Amino acid sequence: MSKYFPYEKFREGQREAIEKILGSYERGFKNIVLKAPTGFGKTSVALSSMMFYKPVLHSVRTRNEIQPVLRDLKTSFRKNRDFRYVFIYSAHRMCPLLKNKNVDPNDFWLGCQILRLSGRCEYYKNLASVDEEDIFRIVSNEDLPEKIVDEIIKRHNVCPFFALARLAEKSDYIVATYPYIFDPDLQEIIFGERDISEFSVVVDEAHMLSMPSRIFSEEFSTNDIKHMINEIHRWLGDLPLIRESLNKLLNQVSKIGVGGGLRKIDKKEVGLDDHLIDLVIDASIEIKKKVLTELLERRGVEEALSRKVYSVKIATALSALKDERFDIFVSKESSEEAFIKIAAVDFSVIGEVLNRYKKILLMSGTPPTQEFFRDLIGLKDLEYIDVREFTDWSPIDSMAIIIATELSSKYEERGEVIYKLYADYIKIFREEIDHLKMIVYPSYDFMRNILKYLDLDKDLVEDQKTKYEDFLDNIFIERDATLHVVAGGKIAEGIEFVDKNRSLLKAVFIAGTPYPQPDDYLKELVKRRPKDLDEEIFRRRLLLNEAFIRSAQAMGRAVRSPEDHALIVLGDRRFLSKELREMIGFKRAGFARNIFEFRSLVKKVVEEYI
Structure with a gap:
């Protein structure tokens, strides 16, 4: 079991998780969901387990998440030199002709294809003179993807993307961003005629599968x-x-x-x-x-x-x-x-892709429920492993939670009175907390109606064009900034507010239960639900899972290790729901029935906990 484990010692629960994964596969399960928090070491567990079912495609959401996987692979390879590994991400970001220019990937692919077929790309033509072992030596000596790409260009003057793609054809463990797992056209570029059903797949951040539109x-x-x-x-x-x-x-x-x-x-x-x-x-x-x-x-x-x-x-x-x-x-x-x-608008597009693979390991700190994967996505033979069986700590243990029961974002209660009330609570939240803090709204529409009652002089506000860099650059300058973001968006779920392995974010205010908007997209999902699933059951599972994932992901931005502590404000009385509380995992909370109790509780948490 420890043959491919990268390190000398296991963290708490890792050995047990690997044993349970391998045991589940041996008992005939094809699909496994691993629920484990940030800091548990999911990557090491996945590598140690899935290497017994090679070849493996290990998918990550963004190219920034490739490096931790490469680090573990590099360490494991030094112990066991009986496998080959490689990584793949966006070709346009590797292309030596673009020099970090921002281009649309689909636009790039067509241009790249035309240049290759016409013989106008010298970097591609030079591939014929490069040995795959030379490329692998560069990969196995470094764990920063950008450095590897630069080194391939510097040493061999070739296209790094296609050099790595050729290596992937014979590799045992391939780390790639989502498109190379879910897009058959891109897979054909990488694997050619190789049978994709031979592969086992790891899907990191598997909560992204909770909505088809997140992937497709x-x-x-x-x-x-x-x-x-x-x-x-x-x-x-x-x-x-x-x-x-x-x-x-x-x-x-x-x-x-x-x-x-x-x-x-x-x-x-x-x-x-x-x-x-x-x-x-x-x-x-x-x-x-x-x-x-x-x-x-x-x-x-x-x-x-x-x-x-x-x-x-x-x-x-x-x-x-x-x-x-x-x-x-x-x-x-x-x-x-x-x-x-x-x-x-149909979950079958996700299930259709995943069911092609030999074995599947879905990992997340906040995955959907077992019933969701089975009934909505269509993954049968499914085992659900929660590492809380093996560990004493969970991120929720490091959170002081206040539920503001005077607030509600229900559609029938929305109006200027409730928008102003939310703004008044947020003003207190900003005044009392002298650290980086984040307010998370269910939608842009709801956020816009509240922000008109707030002074936003020093605040950072997310919109549809916001980039990670816009927030990160300002956060490291203004350590007490207030962030206004949308649940399920790129900031609330995709950004790491971390410095020296500690979270900079000390407080999160979830301003309204982040159920999906009752818009036309939701209506189409319900209409296209699996035929054997009752409409009300489907809707309930969809709404609850999405509210849980969006809430838990936002809360988790503030606690990235056992050393972190944070204040979490759940600004909606609907968080009193037994189902939602059980899914999020908290048993105790402070209750603020009005704005005066809220100020008092926030002061107490700041003084005694943060």
Whole structure:
């Protein structure tokens, strides 16, 4: 069992978790869910367990999460030199021609393909002279992906992506970002004719599977559509069928009001049938070729590859609509610009992909329930392992929790009175806490209605265009900043507020139970539910799991190790629900029935705990 474990000693519960995983597979289970908090060492457990079921695809959400896996693989390889490993992430971020330029990945792929096939990429042509063992020596001597990529370019003057992809064809353990696990087209680029059913799969951050749109969706803006119309006119002349369909789409979007979550657009009403989508795809390819040809002659390869073609981005997104399990939605959070989202509305798209693999290990500190994976996603032969069976500590043990029972974000109670009341509670929260703090709202709409009653002079507010860097740069300057973010968003779930292994975030205020918005997307999910599942049961499981995951993920930002302590305010009386409390895992809490009790409790926690 300890053959591939990277370190000399096990942390509390790790040995037992590995034993239980291996025992479950031996007893015939194909799918295992591992519920374990940050700091438990899930990566080491996964590596030690899954190496017995190679080849393995270990998927992570972002490229920043590749390095910890490489670190464990590097350490394990020094003990056991009987396996090969590699990593894969976005080709456009590795490309030596782009020099860290920000490009759309789909736009890049088409340009890359054209350059390779035409023999215009010297880095790709040089691959023929490089030995795979030379590439593996670079990989196995370093654990920082960016350094490995730079070293491959420096030493061999080749395309690092395809050098690593060729190594992946014969590797036992492959670390990759989500698209290389869920997208068959990308898998074909990496594995060629290799049978994907031979692989076992690790899915880290498996709570991301709680909504199909988190894995399967593409997005573009109304401004992107206008750019595409101009591109078609410039490069191809007038294509009336495409122009009319795009203008119909813009017209439909203009009729939708601000807020209200995702609103469905009937693709038939705007003429988006399979024939029209094929025309859009063909047009985008033709435009990309013309742009590349002109820029290659005038400006060179680097400029040609980095030039954005909006048509490619939109064509790629629209191509998903050829699958009936996808629909088109609009998100409009301001009157200036709207975003069109092409998203999966059927959990079967997730189950269909995962069920192809030999063995599956799903890992998260906040995974959905066993019933969710079994009944909604369709994973049978499922074992659910919670490491609290083997450990004495859980992140919830390091949280002081206050439930503000005067507050409620229920739709029938929303209005200016409740928005102002939330703002008054948040003012106290900001005044009493002299550390980094985060307020988490159920939606942009709800957040916007509360923020109008607050002075936001030094606060950081998330919107749909916010990038991780925008927040991180400011956080390390303003250590007592207040962050306003949306539940389930890139900040509340995807950012690490950590310095020297300690969380900088000392308090989280969840301003309203983060159930999914009752918008058109939710309605479509309910409509497309598994046929054998009662509508009310499906809705209940979906809503509860999403509220739990969004709440627990936000709370967990503040406690990343047993040394951290944090104040958690649950600002909604619906957190008194027995089901929700049991899922989050807390047994004790302080109750603030009014704003005066709230101030008193916050003061006490700050003085005695934080």
